[in-house]
Amino acid sequence: MAELTRDAVEHLARLARIDLDESELNRMVGELGVILESVATVQQAPTEAVTPMSHPMPLVNVTRPDQIRPSLTPQEALAGAPESDAQRFSVPRILDED
Amino acid sequence: MTDLTRASAAELADLMARGETTSREITTALLERTEAVDGAVHSYLHVDRDGALATADAVDRRRAAGETLHALAGVPIAVKDVMTTTGLPTTCGSRILQGWVPPYDATVVARIKAAGLPILGKTNMDEFAMGSSTEHSAYGPSHNPWDLDRIPGGSGGGSSSVLASFQAPLATGTDTGGSIRQPAAVTGTVGTKPTYGGVSRYGLIALASSLDQAGPCARTVLDTAMLHELMAGHDPLDSTSIDAPVPPIVEAARRADVRGMRIGIVRELTGEGFQAGVQQRFDEAVQHLVDAGAEVVEVSCPSFTYALATYYLILPSEASSNLAKFDAMRYGLRVAPRDVDDPSAEQVMAATRDAGFGDEVKRRIILGTYALSSGYYDAYYGSAQKVRRLIADDFASAFERADVLVSPTAPTTAFRLGAKIDDPLAMYLNDIATIPANLAGIPGMSVPSGLADEDGLPAGFQILAPAMADDRLYAVGAALEQRLHAVWGGPLLDRIPDLLASAPTTPMATPHADATTKGA
Numbered sequence: 247m248a249e250l251t252r253d254a255v256e257h258l259a260r261l262a263r264i265d266l267d268e269s270e271l272n273r274m275v276g277e278l279g280v281i282l283e284s285v286a287t288v289q290q291a292p293t294e295a296v297t298p299m300s301h302p303m304p305l306v307n308v309t310r311p312d313q314i315r316p317s318l319t320p321q322e323a324l325a326g327a328p329e330s331d332a333q334r335f336s337v338p339r340i341l342d343e344d
Numbered sequence: 345m346t347d348l349t350r351a352s353a354a355e356l357a358d359l360m361a362r363g364e365t366t367s368r369e370i371t372t373a374l375l376e377r378t379e380a381v382d383g384a385v386h387s388y389l390h391v392d393r394d395g396a397l398a399t400a401d402a403v404d405r406r407r408a409a410g411e412t413l414h415a416l417a418g419v420p421i422a423v424k425d426v427m428t429t430t431g432l433p434t435t436c437g438s439r440i441l442q443g444w445v446p447p448y449d450a451t452v453v454a455r456i457k458a459a460g461l462p463i464l465g466k467t468n469m470d471e472f473a474m475g476s477s478t479e480h481s482a483y484g485p486s487h488n489p490w491d492l493d494r495i496p497g498g499s500g501g502g503s504s505s506v507l508a509s510f511q512a513p514l515a516t517g518t519d520t521g522g523s524i525r526q527p528a529a530v531t532g533t534v535g536t537k538p539t540y541g542g543v544s545r546y547g548l549i550a551l552a553s554s555l556d557q558a559g560p561c562a563r564t565v566l567d568t569a570m571l572h573e574l575m576a577g578h579d580p581l582d583s584t585s586i587d588a589p590v591p592p593i594v595e596a597a598r599r600a601d602v603r604g605m606r607i608g609i610v611r612e613l614t615g616e617g618f619q620a621g622v623q624q625r626f627d628e629a630v631q632h633l634v635d636a637g638a639e640v641v642e643v644s645c646p647s648f649t650y651a652l653a654t655y656y657l658i659l660p661s662e663a664s665s666n667l668a669k670f671d672a673m674r675y676g677l678r679v680a681p682r683d684v685d686d687p688s689a690e691q692v693m694a695a696t697r698d699a700g701f702g703d704e705v706k707r708r709i710i711l712g713t714y715a716l717s718s719g720y721y722d723a724y725y726g727s728a729q730k731v732r733r734l735i736a737d738d739f740a741s742a743f744e745r746a747d748v749l750v751s752p753t754a755p756t757t758a759f760r761l762g763a764k765i766d767d768p769l770a771m772y773l774n775d776i777a778t779i780p781a782n783l784a785g786i787p788g789m790s791v792p793s794g795l796a797d798e799d800g801l802p803a804g805f806q807i808l809a810p811a812m813a814d815d816r817l818y819a820v821g822a823a824l825e826q827r828l829h830a831v832w833g834g835p836l837l838d839r840i841p842d843l844l845a846s847a848p849t850t851p852m853a854t855p856h857a858d859a860t861t862k863g864a
Contacts, residue, residue: 259710281707284652288727297733302785303811
């Protein structure tokens with residue numbers, strides 16, 4: 247079984263967009279290692295030729311009638327925004343400036 | 345004179361129908377009870393006194409005008425903070441949603457409002473429903489009304505404790521791995537996780553979408569059935585909602601008939617690992633059902649030994665994806681990283697998620713990210729999906745031999761606050777008996793089975809039925825409740841210690857960081 251190294255956890259946290267500090271990272275490495283060892287037992291189950299199950303109900307392509315109904319007003323949609331400007335969400339820069 | 349805070353929802357509905365009380369009187373009595381006890385119990389994150397009284401008055405006026413009302417109209421209810429409520433804060437127990445007031449109602453909430461139930465407030469929960477104790481709530485834990493030093497279960501410990509402390513006769517819950525059933529078990533209350541798709545998930549802040557299911561919480565089996573019926577039914581806004589009639593659950597609860605029913609005891613969910621007093625109450629409950637005319641068979645579900653591991657791969661995987669939407673851009677918290685001039689959106693996102701999520705949420709997001717990452721997907725998430733199928737197959741075989749399956753709901757009675765908070769795996773083990781039902785999508789219920797001898801705390805009896813056969817839960821639950829009430833001389837909650845006798849006269853030593861202000 248793959249060992250969960252400190253570098254690996256740091257990488258995963260970056261993928262998950264969580265800026266863990268040093269002490270969080272150190273604690274997480276130990277805790278996740280224990281949890282991972284436990285959940286890895288699924289690999290011992292007799293799963294040869296078993297079809298994976300993603301969902302409890304065998305439903306496919308569920309649609310509803312394409313009817314026009316009221317949606318949120320711009321004011322409602324923006325009501326919880328940390329920052330907004332001219333009926334739009336205002337966000338930090340997404341590109342480097344150089 | 346009936347104590348309006350202790351009466352069941354069905355009794356309150358009858359009293360109002362007969363003109364012996366009003367929704368305002370009931371709502372006022374419950375709000376007063378909250379004033380008196382919730383400083384110690386901490387069931388609520390937010391109390392909506394004005395909104396509840398306004399609804400109560402409106403229903404009283406409609407009743408006085410002779411309108412035909414829903415059977416539960418005017419009966420107050422507490423709503424778990426995972427469900428969106430227009431005009432009321434919805435935090436899901438998380439710092440990242442502190443103060444968020446959603447612009448829309450969950451379908452369940454819309455149905456509650458349409459039926460005229462005053463919403464008393466929003467109940468506490470583990471952050472994003474991750475936990476079995478409410479200790480992972482960003483706003484401080486709820487306390488078990490049987491013993492304030494103990495957990496009320498989780499994630500729905502706000503809903504279970506609100507019922508057991510007589511602050512509300514009804515509450516909503518959601519159950520992803522036991523979050524309705526385990527809190528019910530440790531507080532001597534009743535709770536049902538319906539068949540997956542039986543109740544709309546629209547407007548529920550998703551934890552793991554293939555496992556999440558909303559359901560009813562109450563103090564009696566009949567009340568639970570009545571609330572279940574109100575919540576259930578097809579919703580075009582949830583593509584996984586079942587487009588079929590709701591099973592006859594209220595009728596089943598009223599008939600309480602188990603004659604000829606085959607009750608299957610799941611070998612893997614009894615005995616070793618279960619507290620002696622919990623097991624003892626379970627064995628007695630089974631005997632009561634036999635006395636009521638049921639037949640007992642023993643069944644084996646060998647794949648259940650992998651259920652916990654399967655669940656703790658599937659849940660984090662789905663959660664890591666669902667919680668990606670908390671990105672500090674459109675709603676919720678936004679925190680700037682320290683020591684960065686002109687930070688980028690990505691840096692703000694990462695700083696916000698670090699500040700806004702608690703430890704358990706971070707653990708599960710990172711575990712899920714790992715299980716889904718390239719190179720590990722087949723070994724972890726892929727394997728878990730296959731074992732999930734084996735577990736569903738085990739249920740299918742068991743239901744060929746039994747009409748319902750039974751087990752203790754949780755392996756132990758309520759443990760002490762703080763006892764497992766630093767040991768994630770020990771915390772996960774509380775859900776060992778409830779998780780298989782979520783993986784397979786079948787319905788389950790917990791009803792009180794009595795008090796364990798060794799600690800005098802409530803134990804729960806779990807009933808599981810095939811998908812779409814939710815009515816069987818109520819037949820068995822009601823039959824057991826009837827017999828146990830006869831033995832006990834009344835409901836188990838009659839034996840709960842008087843909170844007003846034990847409640848501290850000064851505010852709690854550790855102040856709760858409330859999401860919003862309490863009261864009006």
